[in-house]
Amino acid sequence: MEVSDRVTALAGLWARRLAGVTFVPDGRARTREMLANVLSRLVTALTTEPFDAGVGYQVGRDLVAGHVSSPQALGRTIDLLSGRLLADLAIDHPRAVDRLSDLLGELATGYTESLRDVVLAAAEEINQAERVAWRDQQHALHRRIQHALLHDPLTDLPNRAHLVRWLQDVLDGAAAGDRIGLCVIDLDRFTTIEDSLGGDRACQVLRLVANLLCRQANPYGHFLAHLGGDVFAIAVERTAEADAMVKAADRALRTLRDPVELNGHQIRLSASAGIVERPTAGTTAVDLVAAAHVSLKWAKRDQGGRWASFDHARHAHEARRHAITAAMPAALAGGEFTLAYQPLIRLADDALVGVEALARWRHPAFGPISPVQFISSAEDTGLIVPLGRALLEQACRQAVQWRQATGTSLVISVNLAVAQIRDPGAVHTILDVLAETGWPAELLQLEITESAIVSSDDESVDSPRALARCGVTLAIDDFGTGYSSLAYLAELPVHGVKLAARFLHGLDTATSTRRSNRTILPALITLSHQLGLSVTAEGIELPEQADHLRRLGCDLAQGYHFGRPADPDHITPLLTASGRPNRRYRC
């Protein structure tokens, strides 16, 4: 047999022995070739002078490089080569056995060192892969979290946080003169829809709405957001003018008005929108969102199904009102509320017989605040009860002071709000104040609006009755303008009526219709007198009006003609030390 044939045969056997303990990828033929090559090198080393055992070392490394790389493969290799190489290849050299030992020793060293390197490299690679996979997973998780933080879970549209961020980015990058617009859209009566359709369907409706709005917003490149619940928003950068937002809002509202198909049912929706459109300079994302919500509130208040634009004046007005309401409790505690007094004149002899005490408030920042504003705010918050008591006390003390200083006793007329009368402790409070201040009940008049005592059978009459029994005078303020029923006027525990200023209108016209005040006024005065009620006319501004009323027999009068509401210091000089009011009073 040729040497090469022997080599090939042994290589084939070697390859078969390796099969199953190490996977050599290139196919049996290639493996055999490689092993044949290795055998040739070993044979050469065995028979060459000088002997170099190092060839074995290199062979060991090369085997590993050739993918013969398992521990068992080394074992089988050494076993095979030490047992059969010399015999199968007919090596005949005196030192062959020793040399083969040396070579195989070196082969083992080369093989294991190379294998160690392979294993270490593989471990590093797999660990690196583990780290990369972990890092990628973290990034993916991070992205999902970011997405969830910025998108609504139901519709996957950008959420409120995302909108604010978007707006701020636009504002930050805006050029001078740029404008920006925002429209907040709220479905009308969505809770009703939810109740009738159930939660799941309601969610489907919201997703449908999101789709509809998407189709509106996308073609224009507008930013659409879902602020939660049934509230959405469309934001537009670089708007040309206010109209741009109006058009966007209009489009959105009209789209939502088209009947929507859900599971075979037709659902009719409608929505309201609040718009704000303004220059980018000087505004913030939060401002924009707040302003749009304010306008939305207006749109809803105005019946819904429409848009409303943000209006600085209106907003400022409402903001001021809120600020006033919020400031009232502290103002009350701080004694900021005072009284102005307007003379009440007996027309028969022009004598000053009393004053109406009118609430005043001068706010350190807002300045003088009209009673129209703060009284209704006080009524809304219930502060009217303590405020009313404080003002009543102030008026009574002032009355006592006047008496002490001038010897004159005036009737003090104080306004009472509905809430005050309805307060269960009203009578107690008022009597308490009278007792504390020492002012007699007979010199206190309480002015009550018609709406406060609606019928004679109501509980609302209990307090007035009790007060009247204690000697306090009661007068109906703004008589003839409210819900008064003439039917039970006679049974109400009141002593007088105050005619509203509007009854003075039309008195000066030469021509008058039968229904004019020239007819009504005398009738009212006569009626009141016949019921035993005194009549006070308010809002007298001209001497002619005073004369007319005097002729008609009106008892008392009040108005600019006789004196504007003024500080107590202005009233004091009008009272004499003689203990009686001036006979002739002119202001």
Place this chain on the structure above:
Amino acid sequence: MTVPNAARMYDYSLGGYHNFAVDREFVDRAEKLMPGASWGSHANRAFVGRSVRWLVEVGIRQFLDIGSGIPTLGNVHQIAQQAAPESRVLYVDIDPVAVAHSRALLAGNPRAEVIQGDVRAAAEIVYHPDVVRLLDFSRPVAVLLNAVLHFVPDADDPADLVAQLCESLVSGSYLTITHATPIPALSAEQDDLRALYESTPTSLHYRTKDQVVAMLAGFELVEPGLVNVTDWRPDPDEADDPPPAAVPIAAVARKI
């Protein structure tokens, strides 16, 4: 790192070193339950080599290897690109570590890429942007499902998954499947092995030849048909090797 993983276990049974202690423990236990179990991995891998070389010979230049595992010994891309350098190979594996490792190894190879994908989400693989970018589905593609379908339970309907994966292949494309199959003489050992796999994320499901044939709808088998992996166009030089006890069955099929 605490749970054995099919890709790393396969690597170890081939004599690779890209694996962790848990993987080696599992394979060693499997070998004890069924001596010669690792032989099955060698035979499977050898078949992959032979079948890819054959596919290149018949003109296939695009490969989609699903369940590719750790890309070390006997890679599809190395075999294919050695025979035809313009061959393109897209690897898909479910394990993020295998994918990361593949990516590192493939860096610099413009015609081989890897994506993370699950054979049970066929549509996500076939329409994945990386897949669509590398492979041209207007030309024949070979879809390789070697040693992966036996990890898909019946509930996930493997035949339907195969259909989804091959839907967009043009006629003249190929499908390769190897699958673990019940061997009556080894039924006790196979049951033990199946129970062992229950402790991993991948449960093992043996299927008969008929069941595997049912996955080849729309394809015609290439000679010698659906046979033991060691009998598919064997290397004549290996004819004298003792036949291993437990090997998967294999088929290469051509789309009609």
